[in-house]
Amino acid sequence: xxxxxxxxSMESNEEEPVHLPCNHSTISxxxxxxxxxxxxxxxxxxxxxxLTSNVNxxxxxxxxxxxxxxxxxxxxxxxxxxxxxxxxxxxxxxNAGNMLTFGGGTRLMVKP
Amino acid sequence: xxGITQSPKYLFRKEGQxxxxxxxxxxxxxxxxxxxxxxxxxxxxxxxxxxxxxxQKGDIAEGYSVSREKKESFPLTVTSAQKNPTAFYLCAxxxxxxxxxxxxxxxxxxxxx
Numbered sequence: 001x002x003x004x005x006x007x008x009s010m011e012s013n014e015e016e017p018v019h020l021p022c023n024h025s026t027i028s029x030x031x032x033x034x035x036x037x038x039x040x041x042x043x044x045x046x047x048x049x050x051l052t053s054n055v056n057x058x059x060x061x062x063x064x065x066x067x068x069x070x071x072x073x074x075x076x077x078x079x080x081x082x083x084x085x086x087x088x089x090x091x092x093x094x095n096a097g098n099m100l101t102f103g104g105g106t107r108l109m110v111k112p
Numbered sequence: 113x114x115g116i117t118q119s120p121k122y123l124f125r126k127e128g129q130x131x132x133x134x135x136x137x138x139x140x141x142x143x144x145x146x147x148x149x150x151x152x153x154x155x156x157x158x159x160x161x162x163x164x165x166x167x168q169k170g171d172i173a174e175g176y177s178v179s180r181e182k183k184e185s186f187p188l189t190v191t192s193a194q195k196n197p198t199a200f201y202l203c204a205x206x207x208x209x210x211x212x213x214x215x216x217x218x219x220x221x222x223x224x225x
Contacts, residue, residue, distance in 0.1 A: 036214075043116075043202050043216030044155070087154065098143060098206050099170065100214060102154030 004088045009107040012078045020073040020106050022088030027068050031090040034100070035062065035073050039084045044102075047073065047086070083110045115139065116217035118203050123222045125197075133188045133220045135203030144186035145204040145214065148172060155202060161186055190222065197224045 005023040012018040024033065035047040048055055048062045050071070055062040061074040075082055087105040091098070116137045125131045137144065143162045147155035157170030161180040175194025180186050186205075190197045200221050204214040 041219070041221075043204070043219050044214075045216065046213040049213075098214070099145070099157055099160060100155075102147075102156070104152075104154050 004090060004103055006086075006088050006103065006106045008104065009109065011109045011111060012075075012082075014080060014110055014112050015077050018075040018078045018082070018108065018110075020075075020086050020088075020108065021070065022072070023070045024088070024090055025069045027090060028092065030093045032093055033062065033064060033068075033071050034089045034091055035060070036087045036089065036100070036102075037082075037084040038087070038105070039081075044087065049091075078108075078110045080110050080112060083108055116203060116205055116215055118201075118217035118220050120220060121218065123220055125222070125224050127224055128192045130192060131190050131197075131222065133190065133201055133203075133222070135186045135188065135217060137184055137186075137203075137205045137215075137217075139205055139215060140183070141205035141207055141215070142183070143206045144180065145206075146170075146176075146178065146186070146188045147202045147204065149200040149202060149219075158188065158201075197222060 032049050032051050034049040036044040037047050038044040048060050050062045063072045085105040085107050087102050089100050119134045145160040146158040149155045156172050158176050159178045161167035164183050167178050167180050177189045200219050202219045203217040206214045
């Protein structure tokens with residue numbers, strides 16, 4: 001599976017936008033970009049995913065570079081409840097088992 | 113409410129004992145997964161099942177066993193052969209096929225004394 005690289009940690013102030021970067025320079029044409037987040041002592045939850053075009057949903061936006069070698073998860077207005085570990089994951093669309101390969105993720109800290 | 117339940121939330125066992133972790137889902141999902149998470153690390157796949165009565169090894173299956181006799185249930189047994197079983201265990205499910213989202217349970221924290 002293609003690998004992703006994320007910063008270990010980031011800080012944000014409450015009610016400000018947060019941009020979480022992810023590098024995936026070896027991404028293949030059939031890889032989808034998925035983001036999950038994990039709050040302390042809980043299971044991960046799905047945030048968003050995309051292939052080529054930018055995506056928006058109620059939780060976040062996903063901006064994908066034109067060459068697809070990087071992407072950015074955007075939280076438009078961080079709240080204290082957004083403090084979590086954010087995982088950027090590539091999933092091959094030909095992967096019939098739908099397995100997810102988690103890296104270390106980015107620990108987001110939100111300051112009041 | 114639809115979702116995934118794992119029980120118990122905390123589990124303590126003596127070294128050398130087998131222990132079975134429960135995972136149940138009422139989402140009518142075909143695929144189910146077991147992951148292990150160590151402190152400060154990402155999740156690693158232990159086993160997965162795409163359909164009843166079928167399952168496949170993940171990246172770290174040694175010392176673990178599973179069964180999938182019913183669509184809604186995917187129990188994981190941590191055997192005495194697992195060298196370092198203390199960890200946070202997470203179960204997940206998805207619709208299968210090319211579905212995009214995995215739904216995770218709350219996890220079971222296993223401590224082997």
